[in-house]
Amino acid sequence: MSLKTIKKYATNCFVLTIPIMIWNMVLTNQLPKYFQPEIFWKDIPTLLTYGENISRAMVFMLTFLMPLRISTPTQKRGLYIYLGGVLLYFTSWLVLILFPDSEWSNSSMGFTAPSYTPLLWLIGIGLIGDSFYFNWPFRRWFFISISILFLLFHNFHAFTIYQRTH
Template sequence: MRIKAYLLNCFLLLLPIILWNIILIDYLPESYSTAIFDNNIPKLISYSEIILRFILFALPIFMKLSIKTKLQKIGLLAYCIGLILYFSSWIIMITNPQSNWSQSQIGFMAPAYTTLFFFIGIGLIGNKAFFKFPYLSLIYIFLSLLFVISHSTHAYIVYMRL
């Protein structure tokens, strides 16, 4: 297989998310700052979140980026919906942090739980690996669910302290 084929992996789908976070993280309300958001979080939640995030961002490097099958097209739709929801949750939080939505539990936690949609999309799009890896999509989606649970629990703890 040519090197170009290896470069077309599902990690490319994470680039908009990574760039978004890097560029806009400082514009989120203070409650999302590292000093507040990461303060005194139980180690089980914190460590599981870190480990799962690493796996979810590393595994797509080995997943082929292809949108040919019906399942992959459904994955692309889930990914796009996920991006829209995730980006929207940030935009609302940045532009209107005092709104009822931003101050509510569901609004405050939205940047955590909306990630599930784009992670499921990546799992469905990258259902084939560059090497034999049975049940890759199911494993990725399962790990995504575990990550969203830990990340949302983290956000819930922070929200309850505010």
């Protein structure tokens, strides 16, 4: 396999998820106790657990299959939405980490902010993507629909924990 071929397949939309994954790996243990795995995943219904994890895996798998190009106006808008979404997502975590006892952090909106703010960066990725590496018709709504499905499970999970703990 040539370097050009490797580069072609290595520059996919999955690259856009790397900052999110690094952020999550580095800072999850800094979040308030309710977000720690021993509480956040305790007694979650099987359907919710599988639905969230399978739809999450599908989102990340689809990003691997979408070449990363920013050349059209839609893709450029997608990049701006993605960057704004990442900034909002990171901010939602920082507020919980730095001000865990604040009114915002203890409200349902503040507590669940890390579960609903990914909507923006995922829509951004959906707008950046415009094809798959294989000969399958690309429809943005497909990626965005899978992302919304994941977020429905993810938000229901976060709200369930909020209800239990507040």
